[in-house]
Amino acid sequence: MRRSAATAERHYPPAWTAADWNPASLEDVLAPAHGAITLAGTTEPPYGFLVGPVDHYPHANEGLIALIDAPSAEAFGPLDREPRMFASQNFIRCPLAKRNSATAPFRFGLHEGTLGFTASTSAPTDPSYVEQWKLAFRLAELQADAEDEGIAISEGSQRDLLRFLGTHLDWRRPSLFLLDSGNFRALWRDGREQIALEFLGNQIIQYVMFRECIGAPDDLASAHGQDSLQGIERLLSYFGVERLTKR
């Protein structure tokens, strides 16, 4: 593993939790990671990060968090390996667009740049914080896909998705899809039971839900319609599918 010299250290505000997080856009989500974040510590355990499976990293379960903004060859080592970020329990593959050449800037979502990352043994281990980042990376991936495919993302849909999932970071992470319409759809599924929420913008969600019938598991109950961002949680609970969103 190559070493990279420490240039500065930046810790995440310890008080920055899900309760403080009310992003209006993806830019807000990613903002803390851009620009000033540089290497803290070394690339050797226990202060750094690795290129490779987290299983091979003995300190990955000690509360170490590495948040990778955009990679540089120097810090990440072999160019043909995908850098990964990892947290206390899970690692996340850092979403990177393919580069045309080894010297081209890396792209993360709509951003281009060189490496900046922070790693600190005192970084917050609040699960919601980690979930926030997972969501951010996922949306960055979808942004990059949309750009590649010429899909115009609905800003209203994205804003509502961020608001909704940002206030439910303790939920099981849904599969997220970007539809051709530019709207986002979140999907939770357990067998034949499913919740699909399409964010239409203007704080309106179109929902489709299926759940098995008690005492007749081959039979299904379904419901579909539209509700507000605020009303959907109560609706999921009332229809008996809220458990699909639980970890």
Place this chain on the structure above:
Amino acid sequence: MVKHDWQVHQVRATAFPTERMDPTEASTLWEQLSGSAPDTDQFVRSQGLRRQVGLYDDGAILEVRLQPPRIDWQLTPQLQPGGSLPSLGTYESVIPLFASKVRKWLDGTPLTFLRLAFAPHLFTPVASRQEGYQHIADLVPSLRLQSNAEVSDLLFQINHPRPSKAVADLRLNAVQKWAVAAVQGFELAVGESSVAHPVSMDHFCQLEMDINTAPTSPPRTLDSDNVPSIFDELVSVADKIAARGERA
């Protein structure tokens, strides 16, 4: 070939690799089948599960789950507003395309396998539960229902094992599960006084199949050269059952 207007609710292909795969290293599985990157890539450490999900071709959801010792490829429809059972499309429009993709992957992967399975879940709309039972009785000779008898909660599962035609000394299981399902649609109003108002009731005949290579003792690796043709045979058995019913 396929009769009875089967719609595909979902379809799964499963492979049991000979060597245990490391879920953390299987980052390109979805891409190997689809040719593009997945929308979602998750590693659930507590379950040792690698899960990759994405929209596929005509908008269906393709999911691959690597949870040693198995790899599952599953195609499911996106949920659309409406009370009916979600469908991927007709049997003829979905199964051959999905099967050809999986076959191509099996043909190209360096992995070797102990077992394979092909498992389509089909349905066809019927007017009522009783009509559904009659429809099943027509397709399932082993099942005898007294005419005009009042019955409910019918669930019939049977396996017709058979020797493989592609490979000597290999046996195939052909597990079929026949049932009638109802989907009750509700209109919800949630507020001070919440109500779920039933607005529709649709019935479906269901046929779930799991056509698989039988386990051997001790476990025996399938000859790599035969794997594509074995998979073809699994699909062929499913085709015949969908067309002719239980005894195909």
